[in-house]
Amino acid sequence: MALSRAQGVLDELKALFGPRALLSRAAKEVYRYDAILVGPEPLAVVLPESREEVAALVRLARRHGVVLVPRGAGSGLSGGAVPEEGSIVVAFTRMTRLEVDPHTQTAWAEPGVTTARVSEAARPYGLFYPPDPASYRTSTLGGNLAENAGGPLCFKYGVTGDYVLELEWVDDEGGIQRQGRAAYDLPGLLIGSEGTLGLVTGARLRLLPLPRHRAALLAHFPGVEPLAEAVSEAVASGAVPARMEFMDPACAGAVEDYLRMGLPRGRALLLVETDGEEADLVEEELSLVEASARRHGAEVVRAAGEAEAEALWRARRAVSPALGRIRPKRVNEDIAVPRSALPRVVREIEALGKAFGLVVVQFGHIGDGNLHPNILFDPRRESEEKVWELAHEIARVALRHGGVLSGEHGIGLMKRDFMLEAVDPETLGALHRVKEALDPLGLFNPGKVLP
Amino acid sequence: MALSRAQGVLDELKALFGPRALLSRAAKEVYRYDAILVGPEPLAVVLPESREEVAALVRLARRHGVVLVPRGAGSGLSGGAVPEEGSIVVAFTRMTRLEVDPHTQTAWAEPGVTTARVSEAARPYGLFYPPDPASYRTSTLGGNLAENAGGPLCFKYGVTGDYVLELEWVDDEGGIQRQGRAAYDLPGLLIGSEGTLGLVTGARLRLLPLPRHRAALLAHFPGVEPLAEAVSEAVASGAVPARMEFMDPACAGAVEDYLRMGLPRGRALLLVETDGEEADLVEEELSLVEASARRHGAEVVRAAGEAEAEALWRARRAVSPALGRIRPKRVNEDIAVPRSALPRVVREIEALGKAFGLVVVQFGHIGDGNLHPNILFDPRRESEEKVWELAHEIARVALRHGGVLSGEHGIGLMKRDFMLEAVDPETLGALHRVKEALDPLGLFNPGKVLP
Numbered sequence: 001m002a003l004s005r006a007q008g009v010l011d012e013l014k015a016l017f018g019p020r021a022l023l024s025r026a027a028k029e030v031y032r033y034d035a036i037l038v039g040p041e042p043l044a045v046v047l048p049e050s051r052e053e054v055a056a057l058v059r060l061a062r063r064h065g066v067v068l069v070p071r072g073a074g075s076g077l078s079g080g081a082v083p084e085e086g087s088i089v090v091a092f093t094r095m096t097r098l099e100v101d102p103h104t105q106t107a108w109a110e111p112g113v114t115t116a117r118v119s120e121a122a123r124p125y126g127l128f129y130p131p132d133p134a135s136y137r138t139s140t141l142g143g144n145l146a147e148n149a150g151g152p153l154c155f156k157y158g159v160t161g162d163y164v165l166e167l168e169w170v171d172d173e174g175g176i177q178r179q180g181r182a183a184y185d186l187p188g189l190l191i192g193s194e195g196t197l198g199l200v201t202g203a204r205l206r207l208l209p210l211p212r213h214r215a216a217l218l219a220h221f222p223g224v225e226p227l228a229e230a231v232s233e234a235v236a237s238g239a240v241p242a243r244m245e246f247m248d249p250a251c252a253g254a255v256e257d258y259l260r261m262g263l264p265r266g267r268a269l270l271l272v273e274t275d276g277e278e279a280d281l282v283e284e285e286l287s288l289v290e291a292s293a294r295r296h297g298a299e300v301v302r303a304a305g306e307a308e309a310e311a312l313w314r315a316r317r318a319v320s321p322a323l324g325r326i327r328p329k330r331v332n333e334d335i336a337v338p339r340s341a342l343p344r345v346v347r348e349i350e351a352l353g354k355a356f357g358l359v360v361v362q363f364g365h366i367g368d369g370n371l372h373p374n375i376l377f378d379p380r381r382e383s384e385e386k387v388w389e390l391a392h393e394i395a396r397v398a399l400r401h402g403g404v405l406s407g408e409h410g411i412g413l414m415k416r417d418f419m420l421e422a423v424d425p426e427t428l429g430a431l432h433r434v435k436e437a438l439d440p441l442g443l444f445n446p447g448k449v450l451p
Numbered sequence: 452m453a454l455s456r457a458q459g460v461l462d463e464l465k466a467l468f469g470p471r472a473l474l475s476r477a478a479k480e481v482y483r484y485d486a487i488l489v490g491p492e493p494l495a496v497v498l499p500e501s502r503e504e505v506a507a508l509v510r511l512a513r514r515h516g517v518v519l520v521p522r523g524a525g526s527g528l529s530g531g532a533v534p535e536e537g538s539i540v541v542a543f544t545r546m547t548r549l550e551v552d553p554h555t556q557t558a559w560a561e562p563g564v565t566t567a568r569v570s571e572a573a574r575p576y577g578l579f580y581p582p583d584p585a586s587y588r589t590s591t592l593g594g595n596l597a598e599n600a601g602g603p604l605c606f607k608y609g610v611t612g613d614y615v616l617e618l619e620w621v622d623d624e625g626g627i628q629r630q631g632r633a634a635y636d637l638p639g640l641l642i643g644s645e646g647t648l649g650l651v652t653g654a655r656l657r658l659l660p661l662p663r664h665r666a667a668l669l670a671h672f673p674g675v676e677p678l679a680e681a682v683s684e685a686v687a688s689g690a691v692p693a694r695m696e697f698m699d700p701a702c703a704g705a706v707e708d709y710l711r712m713g714l715p716r717g718r719a720l721l722l723v724e725t726d727g728e729e730a731d732l733v734e735e736e737l738s739l740v741e742a743s744a745r746r747h748g749a750e751v752v753r754a755a756g757e758a759e760a761e762a763l764w765r766a767r768r769a770v771s772p773a774l775g776r777i778r779p780k781r782v783n784e785d786i787a788v789p790r791s792a793l794p795r796v797v798r799e800i801e802a803l804g805k806a807f808g809l810v811v812v813q814f815g816h817i818g819d820g821n822l823h824p825n826i827l828f829d830p831r832r833e834s835e836e837k838v839w840e841l842a843h844e845i846a847r848v849a850l851r852h853g854g855v856l857s858g859e860h861g862i863g864l865m866k867r868d869f870m871l872e873a874v875d876p877e878t879l880g881a882l883h884r885v886k887e888a889l890d891p892l893g894l895f896n897p898g899k900v901l902p
Contacts, residue, residue: 104789104791161636176877177878178878183643183861184640184882184886185599185640186878186882186885188636192635236556238660238728240660281729281731281732284728284729404631406633411634424629427628430622433888434637434889435635438881438888
């Protein structure tokens with residue numbers, strides 16, 4: 001961008017937003033990252049405080065032909081919030097209005113509200129908001145909506161989009177739109193579009209009554225294969241656990257090294273939680289899973305009470321820090337495959353890791369086949385190029401087995417070019433037509449999702 | 452359309468589809484109707500048997516600038532399948548392939564499969580397909596997808612779109628597309644778009660394990676107001692019944708006249724069914740509803756066993772024939788309002804009926820505030836214009852109370868012009884942009900949904 005034009009944009013931003021529009025160079029630095037990629041320095045970082053400010057910003061961007069990169073907490077794992085040169089980052093962290101309406105069992109939330117805060121505000125009314133991405137204490141609803149985030153609870157409860165009753169967003173002309181889930185379902189189109197079709201400024205969320213009882217178990221298997229078979233069998237028998245997480249032996253070993261909680265070595269771990277209104281039923285549903293697990297050679301430990309259950313989930317949440325001690329950097333892949341294909345997929349990815357000479361550990365939400373193979377590496381000693389090549393090969397394994405490129409992290413920058421392999425040209429054409437219809441000037445988050 | 456051009460189209464259709472493309476004038480007659488409106492005679496009625504035939508048809512229509520009106524069983528209630536002059540009706544009744552995969556708990560279904568058939572085919576595997584529009588024995592999946600159909604079970608289980616894992620459709624260039632629910636969610640955009648964005652040729656549906664136990668009750672209240680309050684209270688206490696249907700005293704009276712099953716006169720009726728894996732819990736959940744009902748002055752009869760429960764649901768299904776005996780014709784309105792607004796909405800609609808001097812009865816899926824006020828009339832003695840004016844006023848009541856134009860029947864022709872009052876101009880503009888992006892020539896179901 002020519003300097004004089006850039007200066008004109010900055011002057012207008014200053015007039016519109018005051019000094020907070022013009023973060024210093026150092027302050028801007030953190031807005032170059034998400035949790036996986038880095039981009040160039042943006043032209044400016046703006047922190048709007050209302051839908052009207054967002055609308056004014058879009059009109060300004062339109063006039064000057066400057067692009068906008070929306071951003072939540074920056075905890076994304078596919079580069080969706082990473083800026084490009086000359087862009088304005090729109091950080092929604094100051095739009096944090098949250099209103100729970102216990103009567104209609106809904107909440108109105110602005111995009112800067114952190115995911116965990118919704119359930120916290122709903123709890124006094126006996127309600128909760130189910131989507132629970134691992135980053136739920138820091139991630140924001142705006143980011144969750146952009147990626148249509150899931151989490152461990154999504155096997156039973158569904159993903160972010162399933163809880164959106166109404167969406168408000170600013171369109172490419174700076175108009176403020178608000179629509180329920182009626183024909184055409186534009187909210188459904190915007191959810192998961194990674195900020196490329198409009199800027200979300202609020203959502204009416206559906207809340208659910210908090211389940212009164214929970215029960216949990218840890219099962220350890222000789223390998224991933226019998227584990228996956230046990231899960232399939234339990235689900236076929238009618239069990240719908242709230243959470244079903246697995247770790248391969250390498251991942252479980254890393255967690256044990258980190259926590260020293262007595263997890264068995266060389267075993268694949270399955271963590272299961274059931275929940276519901278009645279204690280008996282919750283225990284019975286867990287027994288279905290336990291029986292399947294034992295039939296497939298597992299040893300099973302049931303958590304006696306909330307405290308023991310909490311310890312199990314602490315193990316799951318320790319995965320990220322535990323892996324950080326093996327190698328300083330990692331690429332967290334995110335694929336989803338039919339549950340029946342899981343044993344083969346895990347085996348092929350294991351073999352790929354060995355062939356590439358890189359450390360790969362695998363864990364994920366096994367209930368819906370959402371797998372997170374992580375490539376761990378040290379950029380001082382291992383080639384980053386090779387790491388990305390392996391990541392690409394892992395995505396190909398998913399596609400070969402009837403799976404998809406992204407379970408819950410989105411396409412972003414990281415998987416954009418993989419889309420050419422995952423989506424046929426006709427459907428890709430349709431996606432481009434939708435983008436051109438809603439954002440003909442290409443103002444919103446350019447370079448993401450679509451190759 | 453000029454005669455010679457029309458003849459050219461018919462000749463090509465004949466070449467493509469053989470004699471079945473050219474139904475006789477008498478045979479074509481039934482394709483002018485849905486369950487509520489009539490249109491002009493179409494140019495032709497085609498019954499394709501494969502996605503490839505649908506694609507060929509779209510290319511033909513494109514070449515000749517002829518429009519296509521997709522059609523399922525014609526049981527729709529908003530005129531969505533009603534043809535316009537010179538159009539080709541695409542009746543999907545011969546595309547009836549259905550394959551249940553018990554291993555993945557899914558089914559692949561073509562659009563001509565009737566809704567009930569999916570659950571029938573799934574039952575041997577202990578599975579079912581939850582969406583259950585009242586017409587589920589005749590309505591087809593294609594129509595259900597077009598309208599994003601609900602039904603009594605949708606309070607607990609969700610609507611058609613919640614069960615679509617993957618959609619296949621023919622686009623405006625005759626390309627066959629197939630996509631899962633990833634970004635951008637084009638399947639979600641097509642579902643509920645009433646055939647205006649593409650022609651659906653198949654869907655991968657999610658099936659659920661059949662609940663092992665059910666329990667039902669009938670509660671009768673002095674009026675709709677305490678009934679609605681009891682429902683709100685029960686839902687707030689954590690009950691999620693599978694079905695919650697209500698009838699106002701006029702509707703209940705009509706059903707009693709018809710069935711003579713001993714329903715009380717002058718009372719508002721609530722029918723509730725709970726379901727689940729464990730008999731105890733299913734009964735306990737029903738007890739929550741019963742207690743709320745009694746607190747609001749209801750008398751409650753619990754069904755003793757499946758046969759008594761079935762009798763209750765027979766009463767609900769008898770509503771349509773029962774109303775047909777009061778007046779020969781009816782307009783079946785379909786609005787959805789916040790549950791808390793229901794008592795006032797019912798009262799205002801009652802008053803409107805009196806003011807217009809027309810018979811209005813009300814029933815619906817009270818769990819999610821989906822109300823079906825029916826205007827009953829005799830076209831020989833009562834002005835149809837006045838009936839439509841009243842229907843419009845009823846829609847306005849819904850909008851005034853924060854509700855929406857259509858709970859489950861769609862916009863179609865019938866409510867197209869109401870959209871101007873229901874949707875703000877900016878959002879309407881966005882809907883038009885989406886239509887133009889996916890169907891720039893306006894080939895698909897013109898004149899529906901968008902004003």
